[in-house]
Amino acid sequence: MKQFFIRIRTFYSTLQSKIAFYPSLISLAGFMFALAMIIAEKEGISRNLIEVFPLLVVEDGDTALSVLSTCIGGLISLMVFSFSMVMLLLSQASSNFSPRLLPGLISNKRHQIILGVYLGTIIYNIFTLFSIETSEEKFTLPGFSILLGVIFSIICLGAFIFFIHNISQSIQINNIMDGIYDQATKKLNSTINRENKTETKTIETFPDTGNWHSHTSPKSGYFQNIATQNIINICKEKDIKIYITVPKGLFVLKNIRVLKSDKKLDNETVNAIFSNLNFARGEYIQDNYVLAFKQITEIAVRAMSPGINDPGTAINSIDYLTELFALRMQKNDLGVFSEKGTAYIKMAVVHFDELLYQVMASLRTYCSQDPTVAQKLIWMLAYLKQQPSIEKAYMEAIDEELKVLLKVVSFDSEKDMKTIQKLADNILET
Structure with missing residues (x-):
């Protein structure tokens, strides 16, 4: 049963990333509410309202038709414009920053909910329009339903103003990197907390897997998630230990x-x-924090490309990478899952030195000719060396990347070269 719920949760997470998820749900809610109001109108809800608040009820059938028709037409135009703005946002983000950012922008809940409010209101007004009978008797008009339709339309106007503000903020690169950083830190912190609860002795005694039996994957795709507790239960039942040879995200x-x-x-x-x-x-990113490093690195690389030439964005990207690397250094490179002092699962992880190399290799290619960006990279490595309780392997990886960076940097100005060399020598001496 638990395995079933985990699969449902994974499926739900996948659906949430689709741009039509919340609009579909809210549209269905608008349809159901319209049917409920039709039933309520037959019970005389508008008759009761007109006796208490007569000014709030439309008493003319032609006026009611005109009001709802105007609301429907205006909301359709509003929705088309909003969808166009979303597509423009995705296009600019893909061309200016990185195509890898699109899934995160598409899954923006605010945009989905606003578009869903438009659709739900349109559907509600359409079905309310169908229920209007052009009769001289004012009690036959669904006055309360019409009033709600007008109120929902006004809410859509407020949502549109918020949408314009939000989408103007979403296209800014700092806000995009903030979103990536927040998701990555949340995932990293949860992983670090899990590791802190694991006994160190248990991790160190996980057996060598060199001569173990191998099994092949029945399908292809990105390794995204693992139901850890379910596999531990299988291991306890069969009295086995397993090793997953690929890291998440591969x-x-x-x-x-x-x-x-x-x-x-x-x-x-x-x-x-x-x-x-x-x-x-x-x-x-919520499944694989390494993707955050890739996305921010690609933003920096794209910013330093000849077509864009934006070193300021590259420097900002390095600031985010510095914080993420500092947090990543609190995580070990072992990837062992245990229960009650017994290790059952070992999973391959992207080691710190591999992650640092992948990031630095991309940045060196495009940033080695810019003194300010190269200096920022050296400051990043210096900051990482100053982290408390740094492991020896992490220290060696940082020193190695610093030495490689000094070999590839090349500036026309002798002053720039001396500045970079002096800064790097101070770091290597610490």
């Missing part, structure tokens, strides 16, 4: 060996384990 090809076990497993057990591994066609 694209796994079908029939590639991605699973090892200390004992030979039957097909039923293997299928049960793979059913708790989620492979998808998309990547999301």
